Structures are given as structure tokens and as C-alpha cells.
Amino acid sequence: MARSALKIGILIPRSGPAGIWAPSCEASALLAACEINAAGGIRGREVELVLRDTGASDRSAVEAALAIVDLDAVDCIVAMVPSSARQPIRNATRGRIPFLYTPQFEGAENDPGIITIGETAEELLKPGIDWLASEKRASRFFLLGNDYLWPQRSMAEARRLIGDGGGHVVGEMEVPFGLEDHDLVLSRIRRSKPHVVLSWLLGHEAILFNRAFAASGLAAGILRFSTAIDETILYGIGADCTENLYVSSAYFSNLRSRNNDAFLEKYHQQFGTSPAPPNAFGESLYEGVHCLSGLAEAAESLRSSDIVRKLGRSAQKRTARGFETDVATGNRHPIHIAAVDGFDFRVIANR
Template sequence: MVLSAEESIAATPGEVFSLFGTGRGSGWVFDAECDRLAVGSAVTFNLPVGRGRHGHTVQILGRISGIVPGRRIVVAHDEPWRGRLRVAFEPAAAGWTTVRLTAQVEDGGVEWLARRCGWPAAEPEDDGTHRIGLLTSQSGPAAVSTIGCEHLAELAVDELNAEGGLDGSRVRLLVGDDATSPEVGAMEARRLLRAGCRVLLGSVTSATFTAVQHAVEGEGIPLVHAVINEGGAGPGHVFRLGERPADQLRAAATPFMRHTGARHWFLVGDDYSWSHGAHAAARVVLPERGNVIVNERYVPLGTRDFTRVIEDIMRSGADLVLSTLAGADEVAFQKQSLEMGLRDRCRTLSLLLDESTRERMGDRAAAGLWTSLGYFQQLPTRRNKELLARYREAFGRWAPPVSSMSAAVYEAVLLYAAAVRNLRGGDQQGVAGELRRLRADLPRGDVELAGPHVLRQRLHLAEARPGGFRVFDTPL
């Protein structure tokens, strides 16, 4: 299947090419955005699909893999499906340029498009495999952060199969896209369970995970929120792994305050459970360390214009910002903060700033931001070095970076497999019980599950620099 689209622009091919990705406004060269026009740069743009009232756009997240100056750009993309597309710049009459976009869509993309259009998805045949379900955000604002999660889940499944699978069966990964929507996530979770998944792993927002928990309650299979979240209670088969905001703040607040000499905070986040939980933790942890919270703001998930929020911060007297914004919201906020001069007044601690989000932001907008997470690519553990080597060998140089979120999915698959193997057969309730008391040596280091809602791990403080992070040796 091939998708194609074109635009006509009143400028020469060389002029249009040089302005590709500059974000000049809605509709300009498929709304493409990239930090710089160079091979290896992350790029985001909107691909038109369909026409008329049935038409819509699909946001593509990828990386520039080839350039013919003034004529063509090739993009290798990973979300919402994996593929390659070409953007050609062709001269037209009287100084105009025709920009043609051509995308080859393989089976995974066809299936994703069919579900997005509301067509019924074909149920996979019963092939005797041990099925693991991954619910992730292949589209919507959170896709910026979860890009790469499917890759890492596939890598873990391949490793399990190389070791003989689980319970004498090969392991098969089935993937659902929540589109950063709790309602869609609940429907996709039910679809994955109908397809025979024995565990459901989530690299989704807390809002989606809560909706999924309600949608599949009573099924009793292990339900694992693998990535960073605000925590919470639930039945024994519901697991909330990942970092916690209170732990992140305890690790970061004092070193950050000492480094900046500042202590007046403005909190900004998305208006859903993650940010509300993180800000509640901040209202406890920050004052304990001599900090003052001057104000806070919440915005709807999916916000792109932060002008008023930034103006409020500038008027507040704050000299530090705690950002709990997710995915594309965080990218937009930090870019606009740089443009409006907020960086000259305030330093920022961003709780969801990982490798994937940092590269979508670009080096200029990300430079100087601090974060605290359990995993960074720079960690010197043997398991991490082995993981990175296998990842690049499997997915190539243009695959997205391994991040705290994608590494957490890889590790969640391995933790589930360890529980199944330790039990040596048995029902899913027994697997859930085994999961509650696991210890493991993972790419992020040694971890321990202390019940279904606590993953003990070391947190690291890091500052964004061009090309990545500088990781400080500051354990929790």
C-alpha cells in the first residue's frame, strides 16, 4: 500500500527545501518540524490520509535518513508504524514548487490505519503461543515519550524465544495503540484480552491505565503499568512499576537548589492524574527542603500554546520551574520557554524528560534542563551495554534512542517471564503472586519488587546536554 500527498508552494525548490521543518505555521510543508535539516535529525510532520469529510492527518515521528540537497528528503519513521517515506521538491510553473510525499505502508501500518478508520481488526489465529499484550501510545501527545517501547518489547520477546519461550511455547507480542486516549485504551485492552494475551503491559498515561484497569477488572490477569507514574492502590494483580514523583523530587530537589541557588518554584503540568499526583508530592517534598511553591498551573493534555502559562511564570517571581508535562506538551512548552526568554529567569526540573522527549525538543531547547530517572543510555552497567548493542543490531542506526520508558517495557517483559518460569506452570493469579517478590539485575541496575505497587531502584540526576545527558552520580 502506498500513501501519497502533495502541496504547491509559491517559492523555488531550493527555498522550500531550506525552510523544511522550520515550523513556519499550519499547513507549511506538511507541518514538518525538526531541530535542524541534517541526516540523523528527529522530524515530526502530518501525513494527510483520505479526502473530504473522511480525510484526516496522521502525525509521523521519525528521523531524517537521507538528503539530496534541494531535491529530496528521506525519513525513516517509527510511529505510528515503522516505515520509510520520501519528500520530493519539484519545480513547477512560474517559480512555484510541488512538494510530493510518498509513503510505503507495510502490513503493520495497514492494520493500524484500518483500526484508526474504525474497521474491525482481524483476530489472530490460535497458534499455541504464549501471548503478551503491550498497550502503548503510537499516536497522540504521549507518542513522543513512548516511541521505541514496541521495539524494546519485541527485543525482549525475541530473547525469550531464543531461550525456549515460556511454558514450552513460543512467545508472541500483540500491540495496541491507545492514541493517548483513555477511551481508546480501554477498547484496545479488551481487544488484546480477546486475542488471548496472558498479561497486559502498559506504556501509557496514568489516565489510560486507570481506564484499562476498570475496563478489564474481573479478568484477573497481571496488569502492569511499566513506566513512570504517580502510584496508587489496586487489587493484587495490578502492578505499578516505574519511578515515583516523590522519589524523583527527593533525589533532585536539594542538588538542584544547591546548583542554582534558587528556591521559589512554579509547578506546571497536564490536567490529569499524573500531574496532580506529582504536584501533591511536590507540595510535601519541596517545603521539607526549604523550598517555596509560589503557584501552579494545569493545562489540557494536548496543549500547544503555552504563552499565557509562561507569562504567568514570569510574573510570579519564581526562579525554578517543575514541569510534569507529558510528551508533545513538554516539547512545546520548553521550545516556547526558550523563545520567550523564560530560561533567562528560571531553571527547570522536568520529571518526564527522557532521551526520546529530549531529542524531539532539540539540543537548543533542551540544554540545561534537569531530570531524575532510573535509566539513561549512559549508565555503565554490563546489562545496559549489552542491551544497547543488541538494540542497534536489531533495529539499526535510525531507531529512536532507548529511554527510561522504553527500557522499562523491556524490563517488564523480563520480570513477567521470570515470574512465569519461577512458578513452572500455574494460573495467572500465581504468576501475579510471584511477581510481587522478584529481584532482578536489569539494564538500569538491581531492582526489587516490594509488593505490586513499589519497584525499588536507584534514581539518577541528569542534565540535558547537546546529544544526550550528563548523568550525575547521585543515588536516591
């Protein structure tokens, strides 16, 4: 008698600011599942992905999480959702099944029922702030973010790191989702005379701001730095609006390594020559599904408590990140600092 499929619930937004990443998230998760099934599945069970749209709010994310657990009867959840939805999803599902959270986040997640595998604000910010101070002699920073958990806590971490390095925060501002008129923001930046604008704007919000910033003429004299601009957002911003723009990330699609070369080869074999652009947020689902596989195999169980204990103590068979081919589940990868050159990320430092 054939064993039943192992259902992995994939939670991603198809709308709202983060909906811009949905196509690459779906593709990356599907590729990971195909690779796992080709190797025999997870504990001998074929993997079946069940996708649910978390929408544009925390409430809709909770509704999707409840549906995927109660109606779809998934065995575990892998999610790429905004940070503000992470704990509500955990509270709603009450730890009944394993929950992996894949994208970069603010850090300091202490809930044992949530497995976070993305880079923390400190991991992404410290190399960038140090590089800006040493290579660009930057000491005056303006902090800008959307008004929710990830930017708020990341801005607090940035204030600490900037102060430790002898720099100064000369201005900061939180803005709501959907802001289209950036005149007030740009006016405050202009008056503050920063060397750098550090921003935490989610998905489509980053596109709108960076276009307005370039149109204002500020880009020639003020640097921009972000941990959350990737290939998808860059195409939206446009090549003419990226002057003096810098990014730190654990993944850029143009990085050459055995891991990424293998990932991209199979990604294009699976989805053709013009698929959804690979990027850090979408690719995090590839990491998450493979991480879950490694944890479940090592734990010989799908109980959340058993799986959590194997994080960092089990092998993850595939990754697109870093340069080491043998990695542990939840492994930390090098952080790359890149200058934006048109539609390309030109890596200028590895930390």
C-alpha cells in the first residue's frame, strides 16, 4: 500500500506590498519539492506542496494559516510573509505542526515553535554600516521604514550599530503602506543632510520611494543603502533610478558559486529561459523546503519539538547560498555588499 503524500503548506502573499515576490516564491518552493521527490521524498513519502495566499494583512494571513492546517491538513508550514504576521500565524496554529519562517527578519525570535532561517537585521546591517563608514566615510544616517515590526526593530538595531561605530542618526521616519506622495519624506531627508538613507520598505513600497528619491535629484549627493532590495524590486525601480544605491544580502542571483550555479541551472530547466527572477526573498522558500527535509530526516519525525532540536545538528542537502557545499540546517551564510549598476548587483565586498 502506497504511503500518503507529505503535505507542505506554503504560505505567501500574492497581494499587498510583498505580493511582488509571489511568482519567485512559488517557483523556488516547487523546485525544492521536485528535487526532494527525485531523491525519494521525505522519510520515504512524496512531497506535495499546498499553496495558500496570505493576502495583504495579518488577519488574512491568519485565515490562510487556519485554512491550510484545518482544511488542507498539511503536515508542516513553510512561510514567506511579513514579520508582523509571523506570531499571529504561530498563535493561530498553536504549534500543532512545524512552522518554518524563511525570509530575512529583525531577529530576536525566541518562540520555540517558530524556526527562523533567514538573516537577522544585525547580520545584514553590521557589515553594511561598517563598510559605509570605512569606505564612504559615512557618519550621518537617516532611517526610513514602513510602520510595522520589521522596520521598527531593524531601525532600533541600526541606531545601536551606528552609535557603536561613532556615527549619528540625524533623522528617522516611519511611513504607512500605500504612500504615493513622498514630498514630506524627501523634504525631511533634504533638511537632515545625511550621508546615507537606510531604508526598510516592503516590496512595492521600495519601488515607489526609490523612484521618487531619484526624481528629486537627491541621489547624486546622498547614498542609499538597503537590506531588502533584490532583483525583482530593482526591475521595478528602473535602471535610471539607482545612482548611489547599495545593498547587503546573503543571496544575489548573479553570484558565481557551485551552489548557485546548480540552483540556477535547474531553475531555468524547470521554468524556462524567462522565469520569475530569482531573488533572496523567493529563493528563501527553496532554502526552507530543503531545510525542513533535512530536519525531518534527522529527527525521524514530523513533531515540531523533535524537528526544532535538530536545527543546526542535521544536514541540508541543497542550498543556493554561500560557498560551502556541505551545510547544516539553519546554517549562516556570508553577507555580500553590492553596488547597484543599472539592473545588476555588482558585489564589492564579502563579510
